[in-house]
Every structure is written in structure tokens, then in C-alpha cells.
Amino acid sequence: MTIANTPLKESSLQPKGWFRYFSFSLDHKVIGLQYLVCGFVFYLIGGLLASAIRVELTSPISDFMPRDVYNQVLTLHGTIMIFLWIVPVVNGAFGNYLIPFYVGARDMAFPRLNAVAFWLIPPAGLMLISSYFITGAAQSGWTAYPPLSITTPAAGQIIWILSVLLLGGSSIFGGINFIATILKLRRPGLKLMQLPMYCWAMLGTSILVVLSTPVLAGTLILLSFDIVANTGFFNPNLGGNVIVYQHLFWFYSHPAVYIMVLPAFGLVSEILPVHCRKPLFGYVTMVYSIMAIVVLGLVVWAHHMFTSGTPPWMRLFFTIATAFIAVPTGIKFFNWVATLWGGRISLNSAILFSCGFIINFVLGGITGVALAQVPFDVHAHDTYFVVAHFHYIVYGGSVFVIFSSIYHWYPKVTGRMLSENLGRLHFALTFIGFNLCFAPQHWLGLNGMPRRVAEYDPQFQLINQISSAGALLMALSTLPFLWNVFESAFKGTIAGDNPWNALTPEWLTSSPPPVENWEGEAPLVSEPYGYGVTQAEFEQSSISTYQEDEHQ
Amino acid sequence: MTTIPQLNKDSQEKGSEVDEHHDVRMFGLAAFLIADGMTFAGFFAAYLTFKAVNPLFPDAIYELELPLPTLNTVLLLVSSATFHRAGKALRTNESKACQKWLLITAALGIAFLASQMVEYFSLPFGLTDNLYASTFYAVTGFHGLHVTLGSIMILIVWWQSRSPGGRITSHNQFPLEAAELYWHFVDGIWVVLFVIFYLL
Numbered sequence: 001m002t003i004a005n006t007p008l009k010e011s012s013l014q015p016k017g018w019f020r021y022f023s024f025s026l027d028h029k030v031i032g033l034q035y036l037v038c039g040f041v042f043y044l045i046g047g048l049l050a051s052a053i054r055v056e057l058t059s060p061i062s063d064f065m066p067r068d069v070y071n072q073v074l075t076l077h078g079t080i081m082i083f084l085w086i087v088p089v090v091n092g093a094f095g096n097y098l099i100p101f102y103v104g105a106r107d108m109a110f111p112r113l114n115a116v117a118f119w120l121i122p123p124a125g126l127m128l129i130s131s132y133f134i135t136g137a138a139q140s141g142w143t144a145y146p147p148l149s150i151t152t153p154a155a156g157q158i159i160w161i162l163s164v165l166l167l168g169g170s171s172i173f174g175g176i177n178f179i180a181t182i183l184k185l186r187r188p189g190l191k192l193m194q195l196p197m198y199c200w201a202m203l204g205t206s207i208l209v210v211l212s213t214p215v216l217a218g219t220l221i222l223l224s225f226d227i228v229a230n231t232g233f234f235n236p237n238l239g240g241n242v243i244v245y246q247h248l249f250w251f252y253s254h255p256a257v258y259i260m261v262l263p264a265f266g267l268v269s270e271i272l273p274v275h276c277r278k279p280l281f282g283y284v285t286m287v288y289s290i291m292a293i294v295v296l297g298l299v300v301w302a303h304h305m306f307t308s309g310t311p312p313w314m315r316l317f318f319t320i321a322t323a324f325i326a327v328p329t330g331i332k333f334f335n336w337v338a339t340l341w342g343g344r345i346s347l348n349s350a351i352l353f354s355c356g357f358i359i360n361f362v363l364g365g366i367t368g369v370a371l372a373q374v375p376f377d378v379h380a381h382d383t384y385f386v387v388a389h390f391h392y393i394v395y396g397g398s399v400f401v402i403f404s405s406i407y408h409w410y411p412k413v414t415g416r417m418l419s420e421n422l423g424r425l426h427f428a429l430t431f432i433g434f435n436l437c438f439a440p441q442h443w444l445g446l447n448g449m450p451r452r453v454a455e456y457d458p459q460f461q462l463i464n465q466i467s468s469a470g471a472l473l474m475a476l477s478t479l480p481f482l483w484n485v486f487e488s489a490f491k492g493t494i495a496g497d498n499p500w501n502a503l504t505p506e507w508l509t510s511s512p513p514p515v516e517n518w519e520g521e522a523p524l525v526s527e528p529y530g531y532g533v534t535q536a537e538f539e540q541s542s543i544s545t546y547q548e549d550e551h552q
Numbered sequence: 553m554t555t556i557p558q559l560n561k562d563s564q565e566k567g568s569e570v571d572e573h574h575d576v577r578m579f580g581l582a583a584f585l586i587a588d589g590m591t592f593a594g595f596f597a598a599y600l601t602f603k604a605v606n607p608l609f610p611d612a613i614y615e616l617e618l619p620l621p622t623l624n625t626v627l628l629l630v631s632s633a634t635f636h637r638a639g640k641a642l643r644t645n646e647s648k649a650c651q652k653w654l655l656i657t658a659a660l661g662i663a664f665l666a667s668q669m670v671e672y673f674s675l676p677f678g679l680t681d682n683l684y685a686s687t688f689y690a691v692t693g694f695h696g697l698h699v700t701l702g703s704i705m706i707l708i709v710w711w712q713s714r715s716p717g718g719r720i721t722s723h724n725q726f727p728l729e730a731a732e733l734y735w736h737f738v739d740g741i742w743v744v745l746f747v748i749f750y751l752l
């Protein structure tokens with residue numbers, strides 16, 4: 001295996017030109033883009049499925065597709081969006097592209113493992129999607145709860161399990177690589193507390209990946225035995241226990257929500273300071289908040305199971321733990337607001353999407369805290385209220401940040417600027433469409449519309465149609481974005497190395513960067529957020545713990 | 553006003569590249585083993601919960617004998633020690649001794665697998681007989697898979713540490729040390745497994 005701090009003789013032998021994006025390249029930047037583009041293709045597929053769901057739900061009867069097809073579409077939509085779009089993109093794509101820059105390395109710690117981790121994804125995705133055409137896809141939702149997952153047609157469910165196992169493996173390999181890169185490959189002289197915030201977010205996320213994903217893998221292996229080998233781990237008829245599946249599943253899948261959103265926190269923390277020309281507010285509290293979220297995130301899983309016969313002490317414990325996790329999350333929220341406060345904000349597409357994230361995320365966070373209260377949750381569980389909650393987090397949060405990041409880093413990656421007008425149009429359509437689609441679902445849920453159904457009480461039709469109209473806007477919003485990305489790649493104004501006057505290390509090299517990131521040695525950036533303040537003000541500020549380096 | 557980023561072009565103090573490389577790879581392996589350990593932790597937690605809340609059906613048979621698994625525990629613990637001796641021998645350039653200890657370690661691993669097989673065939677219950685039986689076979693089987701992989705790895709390391717001609721020397725210890733760490737891990741898991749499945 002090659003190692004990163006020393007020049008990678010091997011990676012300079014990598015293919016050049018377009019072909020390298022389809023090759024087993026070891027260059028972290030190529031792999032990052034592979035993750036991004038591959039993820040985006042899956043996002044488009046998942047988006048088509050979502051549109052199909054919303055079309056079906058414009059009428060109270062199942063007329064657009066048969067019910068079993070609806071179940072398959074719903075399962076594929078959830079699985080694709082989580083495992084093939086958000087997780088690989090916020091971790092794999094941006095992590096691979098940025099982390100080596102941020103730690104001052106020429107590549108990731110294990111470039112070959114890195115390429116393997118990426119190349120597990122396309123086959124897993126193709127397998128999952130083709131199952132729909134060949135055997136019929138899984139029908140038990142992204143959670144695959146038994147006994148449903150044991151009693152629905154087996155072939156699709158088994159393919160689903162295999163594909164999630166591959167994706168889990170990819171995620172674990174990626175996590176190990178990030179931890180090793182951040183902790184072991186830092187450029188000499190670069191201290192942990194000088195790292196850009198995204199490194200901390202990825203460190204925390206990767207710890208969650210490494211600790212929780214294997215539990216999901218083990219659980220799915222047991223589930224597959226139940227399906228093919230007639231064991232009864234989770235089959236009550238054979239003496240098994242479905243609740244154990246739920247515990248193990250959520251031991252992964254609650255951390256998974258942080259695996260989807262912590263990197264987004266990190267990315268926002270990079271983008272805001274640049275575009276409002278102010279240092280990131282409260283660096284140290286941000287770091288501790290991330291670590292607190294990692295620890296607490298591992299002990300709140302049963303808030304998904306309040307209606308699964310959980311005993312009272314367990315309900316109490318998990319309610320309190322979940323309430324606690326809102327504290328570090330709130331700290332981060334206020335830190336972002338304080339970063340923006342009084343800044344010279346340029347209202348470009350990147351910051352619009354970041355601000356959209358802040359607004360949506362805080363709404364999703366509030367409904368999350370509400371759902372963690374047992375008396376409320378027993379009414380809202382498995383209704384559209386939950387659907388609204390988590391879409392505010394995963395779409396309003398993570399996906400908004402992905403777009404914000406694309407607007408921010410596109411000039412670095414391609415050397416050209418995106419069109420701001422198209423970007424703002426994209427933002428307006430997305431923001432309005434998103435809120436139109438998901439805000440009404442709170443009302444639907446509170447009034448008793450269950451989730452995961454193709455048919456519903458006719459009294460809900462109007463609100464569902466409004467929601468579907470929002471979905472249509474969201475689908476349309478993709479068009480200006482795609483047009484922008486393709487056109488600007490050829491016709492966009494030349495960006496130069498550092499169009500935003502940013503201070504983090506990826507901007508201190510050419511656009512696009514050379515194969516080994518820097519022509520000479522990696523720069524030591526001891527103050528990644530030193531915007532718009534004087535040296536004296538620095539030393540007063542909360543981030544001035546790095547003075548030793550400032551004065552050398 | 554924008555401050556100019558602090559560029560520091562001091563030459564990097566590089567340690568020996570080989571050492572650094574070695575260090576990062578061992579770190580990566582340790583992280584992987586933590587992940588692997590979490591898979592077992594999930595299995596153990598499931599088994600303990602089953603035991604706590606799921607009574608066996610009245611006619612179900614689930615009984616384990618102690619002697620054979622105790623022997624197995626001894627085999628694995630001894631094999632950890634012999635692997636350690638092999639590593640020591642490599643560091644002092646005694647490749648003959650190193651190979652001898654590796655061979656003994658592999659033999660112990662294979663003996664463990666054989667005796668595990670004997671146990672499987674003598675047990676009065678099968679994989680699908682009842683919940684505990686299924687869990688027992690799934691978890692010990694998963695562990696056995698680890699032992700199988702480990703034994704193969706040891707044999708490869710044994711072959712590669714022959715002298716002259718082998719790739720593993722006191723200058724290139726990584727494969728041996730990686731296999732050793734993995735082996736200790738597999739042994740450690742067994743001890744926990746033994747306590748949970750046979751003693752509790």
C-alpha cells in the first residue's frame with residue numbers, strides 16, 4: 001500500500017483525462033469526484049422514485065401503481081437516498097476531496113483501500129435497483145423490520161441485504177481511512193485544534209461508522225439466516241424476538257442519522273466563515289459539541305422504539321438522553337448564527353443553501369425533540385409527522401449542505417465559476433418546493449395519516465396534493481442545477497486559484513489542484529478561519545489558542 | 553481586511569519512512585479490529601437478551617458440555633503465546649525459530665477448528681432447532697470463520713518468513729505483526745464467547 005505524506009510515485013502514473021474517473025484511480029480527488037457523481041446519479045434515480053410516490057399519493061386510492069409495487073418503490077427510495085446518496089456523498093465525496101488537503105497530506109492513508117471502498121458502491125447500487133426488474137425489490141422499507149421482512153418475497157429482501165452489506169463494508173473502510181488520515185497523517189507542526197472543523201466532523205462521524213455499522217452488518221446476516229436457513233432469531237413463531245432486531249438496527253441507524261448530518265455540520269462550518277468574512281464562532285465549543293454528539297448519539301437509539309413495548313425505565317432513559325443531545329446540537333446552531341452575525345455576507349448560492357440548511361435543520365431539530373417525548377411520540381410514531389421530521393433533517397439539512405458545498409467547491413474542482421443567477425433560481429425552487437412538500441406533512445401526521453401507505457382517508461387528499469406540488473417544484477429545481485453544472489464546466493468564467501479569498505489549504509493550490517495536491521510542500525495553515533480581524537483581535541478571540549504558531 | 557494565511561515552509565522532519573508506514577498500517581488494522589469486535593458485541597448482546605427474555609420452548613433441547621470447549625480455550629491461549637514467541641524470534645533474526653513457532657501456532661489453530669467440528673457433531677441440537685441453538689451456531693461459526701482465516705494467514709506468514717527467500721524479515725515485520733494482532737484479537741473474542749455461551 002502507498003502512504004501519503006511522501007510523494008505518491010504511483011499516483012502520478014494514474015490515467016489522465018476523462019478516463020481516470022472510470023478507472024481504479026488512487027488519487028483522493030478523483031475518488032472524491034467518483035463518489036459525488038455516482039451519488040448524484042443515484043440521487044436522480046431516488047428522486048424519480050420519490051416523484052412516483054408523490055404521484056400515487058395525489059389520490060386516496062392506489063391507482064398509479066399496485067400496492068406491492070408501491071412498497072418496493074418506497075423501500076428503494078429510502079435505501080437509495082440514505083445508503084447510496086447522502087452517506088457516500090457527505091462522507092466519501094467531500095471527505096476524500098478535502099481531508100487530505102486539510103491535514104496537509106498528499107493522499108489518504110490507504111489509497112488502495114479507498115478505491116476499493118468506492119468501487120463497492122456501484123455494484124451494490126446496481127444490484128439493488130436491478131432486483132426490481134428481476135425478482136421484485138424488497139418491500140419492507142429501509143428499516144427491514146421482521147417479521148415483515150421475513151414474510152415478504154425472499155429474493156428481493158436477500159438482494160437488499162447483500163447490497164446493504166456491501167455498502168456498509170464500503171462505509172467502514174472509508175471510516176477507517178478517515179480516522180487514520182486525520183490522526184496519523186497530519187503535516188508536521190499542524191495541531192489537532194488547528195484543523196478545519198470538517199476534519200473534526202469527519203473524525204466524529206468515522207468513529208460512529210466504525211462502532212455502529214458492524215452491528216448492522218451482523219444483524220442483517222442473522223436476518224438473512226431467518227430468511228434462507230429457516231432459523232428463528234427474529235421470528236416469534238420459532239421462539240425468536242423481533243424487538244432485538246429493532247434494538248440492533250437502531251443501534252446503527254440512529255448513529256446513521258449523525259453519519260448523514262455531522263459531516264454536513266462540518267461543511268457548513270467551512271462555508272459560512274468564507275462567505276461572511278468572519279472567523280468561525282466558538283471553534284472549541286464546536287469541537288466538544290461534535291464529540292458530545294458522538295458519545296450521546298450512541299445511547300439514544302430506543303427513541304425509535306417507544307411504541308415497541310419498551311419498558312418504562314427504558315423510555316425514561318432514552319427520552320432524557322435524547323433531550324441531552326439537543327444541547328450540543330443547539331450550541332452548534334447558535335455558533336453558526338453567531339458566525340453570520342455582523343458578517344459581510346455575500347448572498348451567493350453557497351451561503352443561501354447554507355442558510356436554508358440552518359433554518360430547515362432547526363425546524364427538524366425541534367420536531368425531533370418533540371418526538372423524543374413519549375406522550376407525544378405514541379401519537380405521532382409511524383405517522384407522516386415522522387416523515388416530515390426526518391426529511392427536514394436529511395433533505396433540509398444534509399442535501400441543502402451538499403448543494404451549498406457544490407456551489408462553494410465547484411470553482412476549485414473545475415477551475416470555473418458556476419452561474420450565480422441559475423444558482424439562486426435553484427435555491428429558490430428548492431427552498432420553496434421543499435417546504436411546500438414537507439411542512440404540510442406535519443399536519444397530516446398529527447391528524448392521523450400513517451406513513452408507508454399507498455391509500456389513505458379521503459379527508460387528507462387536498463393536503464397531500466399540496467405536498468405533491470412541492471415535490472414537483474423540487475424535481476424541477478434539479479434542472480437549472482444540472483444545466484448550470486454542465487454549462488459552466490465549459491463556459492463558466494475562469495475561477496483562478498482562490499476566487500473566494502478563502503484561507504483553508506485547498507485554496508492555496510491551483511484550481512484544479514495537481515495530482516499530489518501541491519507543487520512544493522504542503523502549506524502549514526495554522527489559522528484556517530482568520531478572516532477580517534486584526535492580529536490583536538485574534539489573540540482575544542476564542543480561537544487564539546494557536547498563538548505559538550502565529551508568532552513563529 | 554483579510555489576513556494572509558500563514559505559510560510555513562520549514563522542511564518536514566521525516567522519521568524513517570518505513571516506520572511511519574508501518575505505524576499507520578497497524579493503526580488502520582486496529583481500527584478494523586474494533587469494527588470487527590463490534591459485530592461480535594452485537595451478537596453477544598442479542599444472545600444475552602434472548603437468554604433474559606425469551607424462554608426456550610418446553611420441548612427444546614439446548615445443553616452444552618464443558619470439557620471440549622475448555623480444551624479449545626487452552627489451545628487458543630497457548631497459540632497466542634506461541635505466536636508471540638514467533639514475533640520475538642523474528643526481531644532477533646532467528647528465522648528458523650520463528651518458522652517453528654509459527655507452524656506450532658497454525659497447528660494449534662487447526663486443532664481448535666477440528667475440535668470445534670467434533671463438538672458440533674456431538675451436540676444434541678442442530679442449527680434450526682431453537683433460538684439458542686441458532687445463536688450458538690451462528691456466533692461460534694462466525695468466530696470459527698475468523699480462526700480459519702487466521703490459520704491461513706499464519707501459514708502464509710510461515711511460508712514468507714523462510715530464509716533465504718521469504719519476504720518477511722526483521723526489516724519487514726508488518727505482515728507478521730498484523731497477523732499476530734489479528735490472532736490475539738480472535739483469541740480474546742473466544743474468551744468472551746466462552747464465558748458468555750458456556751459459563752453463564
Ligand code: HEM
Binds near residue numbers: 326365366368393
Ligand atoms: C435534535 C435532534 C433529534 C432528535 C431529538 C430526534 C428524535 C427523533 C425521534 C424520537 C424519532 C422517532 C420518531 C418515531 O418513529 O416515532 C426520530 C426519527 C427519525 N429521525 Fe430524528 N431526531 C433528531 C435529529 C435527527 C437527525 C439529525 C436526523 C438525521 C440526520 C434524524 C433522522 C431521523 C430519521 C431518519 C427518523 C425516522 C426513523 C424511522 O424510519 O422511523 N433525526 N427522530
Ligand SMILES: [Cu+2]
Binds near residue numbers: 253254303304
Ligand atoms: Cu434517532
